[in-house]
Amino acid sequence: MAASSRMAIAAWVATLATSAALLPLIVGTGWLFTIALLLAVQTGTGVLARRLGFGGPAVLLCQLAVTLPALTAVTAPDHAVLGILPGPEALERLGALFASGGGDIGHYTAPAPLTEGIRLILLTGVLLIGLLVDLLAVTLRSAAAAGLPLLALYSVTSGVARDGGGIGHFLMAAAGFLVLLLTESRDRVGRWGRFFGTRGATTGETGRPPRPDAGRRIGVMTLGAAVALPLVLPALGPGLLDPARAAGSGSGGREDFGSVNPVVALQDQLNRPRNRTVLRYETTAERNADMYLRLVALDSFDGERWTSSVVPDPDPPPAPWPVEGLAPGVAAEPVSTRITTEPGYSQSSLPVPVPATLVEARGEWAHDPQSTTLVSARRGQSSANMTYRVEHWDLSPTVEQLSTAPPTADGELWERYTALPDNLPEVVREAAATVTAGAGNDYERALALQTWFTRDGGFRYNTRVESGTGNEAIAAFLEAREGFCVHFAFTMAAMSRSLEIPSRVAVGFTPGTRAANGTYSVGLHNAHAWPELYFEGVGWTRFEPTPGQGSAPEYTRPEREPGADRSEADREDPDRAEPREDPTRPEESAADPEGCDPVADPGSCQDPTAVGPGPQDAGGSPAGGAALRVGVIAVLLLAAAGVPRLLRARLRTRRLAPGAGPAAAWREVVDTARDLGIPPLPGDTPRRAAERIARLGGLEGEPAVALRRLVDDVERALYSPTAATEDDAGERARSVRSGLTAGAGRWIRLRAAVLPASTPRPHREIAARWAERGGRLRMAATQWLRRLPRPARS
Incomplete structure (x- = not known):
């Protein structure tokens, strides 16, 4: 080598x-x-x-x-x-x-x-x-x-x-x-x-060093x-290489359990061309339209980004876990859900339906009381390729319960979830006050905000816009009125806080798509963010401000008379037929640009690109596309690997053709020896080089005789070019090549066939040709200048 x-x-x-x-x-x-x-x-x-x-x-x-x-x-x-x-x-x-x-x-x-x-x-x-x-x-x-x-x-x-x-x-x-x-x-x-005094010696003429x-x-x-x-x-001190340094020797806090911030990847997931599955679940719930899977709840807003300020508890509380703010009067059905994640889905938190009262999972997990989920308590542990069970409630609060909810009794909770940065753009407070003007309570204010985002405000859903959750991003979103779920969720949460309604942002997945066997498939396109507002006696309540995505909760939809179908309700709803004029932008139309209203028709707002489980939905590319890419790569690699051999074979054919002469045949013998690990030595005459090739290549019998005769022909052509020679140099070179190949090892022959050391250098030949042409042009120009008449001397 x-x-x-x-x-x-x-x-x-x-x-x-x-x-x-x-x-x-x-x-x-x-x-x-x-x-x-x-x-x-x-x-x-x-x-x-x-x-x-x-x-x-x-x-x-x-x-x-x-x-x-x-x-x-x-x-x-x-x-x-x-x-x-x-x-x-x-x-x-x-x-x-x-x-x-x-x-x-x-x-x-x-x-x-x-x-x-x-x-x-x-x-x-x-x-x-x-x-x-x-x-x-x-x-x-x-x-x-x-x-x-x-x-x-x-x-x-x-x-x-x-x-x-x-x-x-x-x-x-x-x-x-x-x-x-x-x-x-x-x-x-x-x-x-080698240096003097080094043990061992070189192995003769092979030139191998000690x-x-x-x-x-x-x-x-x-x-x-x-x-x-x-x-x-x-x-x-302990230094970089201290093997006794414990992995979990930090000072505690959320960092010890892995920082979860899936917001940074949400836009990328939504923009992927294929809705690859991340998890599947089976549930006892009769309906799953409201069964969003929460991954993390973000409560702290510093003007730049939303984060979670809660430190997970290493010891989960006994079941059932408490549900913050929930009073006995709210209708609640117990539900059990079994979730299986794909091997490629890796997060530090487990996505769970909310509100969860118990999560059973193998491994070391801590409890996040705000998100009511489990967070990895061991480095390297993630949600990938695991199955866990979740016990949770299917809550059905009524409009009356939300409308008559008393002020938040917990002063610490109210202060924490209504906190806003001092540099919040004034346009956020002004828009919130204008949109909710005339609302009589917090529920009506929240409903007015949702309706403004989904229908009356002229907002467009677009995942290609620049992402962001800070003050500047919120202000830009209210001006451009174009964005995706991150913009809608964080902006509605900030506007709700400006109205002194406790709010936070949840990040996770929409319910997914139901398969024929009753299981549900959740893909990358189901990644979602939504606001949650707190109402005393009901607890944290989901709203859906993103137009055309997910489904609006039952308590935010227009009331319908018993027995009335959806089309009749729509005709009777004046807001549906004649959208209200946007008080913050009177010059623009408030019609829904996508033709999908999650308030009046939640079923039509499911992600049209979502796919159910199938052979193409296992977290990877479809079999046909993968096979095509692998085939293209394999063909290109084979073509690249075959180029040296093709060039070498073409040169060999030209050298050994009838009439090519002994010099061309000798060059083929020298290159064959080089390919098999016997490179020529500078200054060797053809006869000395032939003796070395015969000795190191182990030539005997007919190939050795053919080599000697070929050298005779080469010397005769060099020193007596007018002497007649037999035109069998090509056959002698083939005999020598066969002998050298037969005496070489298997791997040496393979290397000589795939990567011959004597492969022609096309770029050198091209450079030589251009140099030759340049020389001819210079000579022609010189001769032309010499032919020009010279002016006579006076």
């Missing part, structure tokens, strides 16, 4: 070993195998380009040209041409993923779930590090300098992870760098010769000192 190929493989090993140090930062390990594959494609491209004789810049360009399609095929295949080629749509998708990934990194604590944005940033970062390591170690032959990008990659873990990455990950990264240094040492010894035992001893001693010194020097 060529020295550059060995260095390239060592660079791949070093980058992959250092990438393993990122394991404490991300939930799961599957991404590491993807990185290994992409790095192998990138490294293999560099090896092939160097075999073809490309220089450093050309090798780098080839690696970039292959890495970008490979990365696109892994991260955005649905937007790429044929699932692999990055077109404008794919580049736009990658940009959106980078933006969402940056938000995910800023909101999640380690270990963070592997969202698509984080996955893209992770793969891109490691591939760029691998490209830089390959450039420094292989192209520039400086393995020591390649340690700098590896150190930068490792520093991400040591600076972010709670335990600094641990001693195991340090040992892996250090061992990978040591492999890179030892490989470079072997290459240097092979090129410069084993660098001294270098290995130095590397092992250095690695051992790096591990031992931080443990024995008290002045350094």
Whole structure:
């Protein structure tokens, strides 16, 4: 194996070993195998380009040209041409993923779930590090300098992870760098010769260097000192490599249980082209229109974002869990629901129907009293691929109970859930006061806000707008009147608080789609955010301000007379036939742009793109699309692997053709020996080179005789070109080639067939031709200038 190929493989090993140090930062390990594959494609491209004789810049360009399609095929295949080629749509998708990934990194604590944005940033970062390591170690032959990008990659873990990455990950990264240094040492010894005093000797004419035992001893001693010194020097403190440092030794708080903020990924989930299933459930509820699954409830708004200020309790309370604010008079039916999540769905909280009174799940979980769900109490634990049971209530409050709800008795609850930042835009308070003018109680105010968002305010549902939950985003949303559930939920919650109605925002999923077997399927397009308002005696009550999404609760729909069908009720509802004029925007139409009113017709507002369970709905791509992408990638890889062999075969045919002459046949013999690991030595005459090829290739019998006769023909052609020679040089070269191939090992023959070392260098031939043409043009121009008449001398 060529020295550059060995260095390239060592660079791949070093980058992959250092990438393993990122394991404490991300939930799961599957991404590491993807990185290994992409790095192998990138490294293999560099090896092939160097075999073809490309220089450093050309090798780098080839690696970039292959890495970008490979990365696109892994991260955005649905937007790429044929699932692999990055077109404008794919580049736009990658940009959106980078933006969402940056938000995910800023909101999640380690270990963070592997969202698509984080996955893209992770793969891109490691591939760029691998490209830089390959450039420094292989192209520039400086393995020591390649340690700098590896150190930068490792520093991400040591600076972010709670335990600094641990001693195991340090040992892996250090061992990978040591492999890179030892490989470079072997290459240097092979090129410069062995040092005096080194044990062992070279193996004759094969040129194999001695084993660098001294270098290995130095590397092992250095690695051992790096591990031992931080443990024995008290002045350094616990340090980065303290193995006794506990993973859960923090000061407590929500961070110890994993920070959950799915808002940053909600827009990305809604914009995915396929509604991939994240969970399925079976329930005893007679109706599921109101059975939203809450993942987290956000109560604290600082003007920039909404967060949860509740610290989970490590010990869940005994069942049944209390329901905050619920009085005995509210109709409530007990319901049991069994939920199964898909392997690819990873969150720190369990999505549950609300209000839950009990959640039974395997593992170590803490209780979030605000969200009435369980939160992971152990690092690395998530909701992926698990089954749990939820006991909860199906509440049916009446309009009268909500309208006559007394003021909130709990002063702490009222103060906490009506708090607003001092810099809240005044347009929020003004719009809330204008929309609810004339309402007699908090319920009527909340209903007026919902009606304004869903029907009378001229708002449009659009998941492509810029996401945001802060003051500026709310003000921009009220001005543009275009957004998706995040904008509607957070804006209605802020407006409700400005009216002194306790409110918060819940994030989770709409009920999903019912299958023929009675189970329900919840997909990515069911991701949703909605406001919850507090009414004394009823508790936290859901409202649905997002037009065309989800379903409005029964207590917010127009009252219908018994026996009246939906069309009659609609005709009798004047607000349905003649939408009220928007008091905050009188010049614009208030008609529903989507033709879907969740207040009057909740059934028509289900997500039309939702799909039920089926063979294509198992969390992955459809079988046909995946097979097409795999087929395209396989064909491209096979085509790329076959190019060197095709070029080599074409050259061999031309050299061994009748009339090509002994010189061409001799060049074919030399290249065949090079392919089989017997490179020619500079300065050797044809006869001396033939003796070396025969000895190292083990030629005997007819092939050896053919080689001697071919050398005679070559010498005769060189030194006596007028002498007559037999036209059988091609047959003799074929005999020699057959003998060399038969004497080589199986793997050597395979390497010679797939990656022949003597592959023609097309770019060199092209450069030579252009140089030849340039020389001819210069000669022609010189001759033309000489023919021009010269002015006579006076």
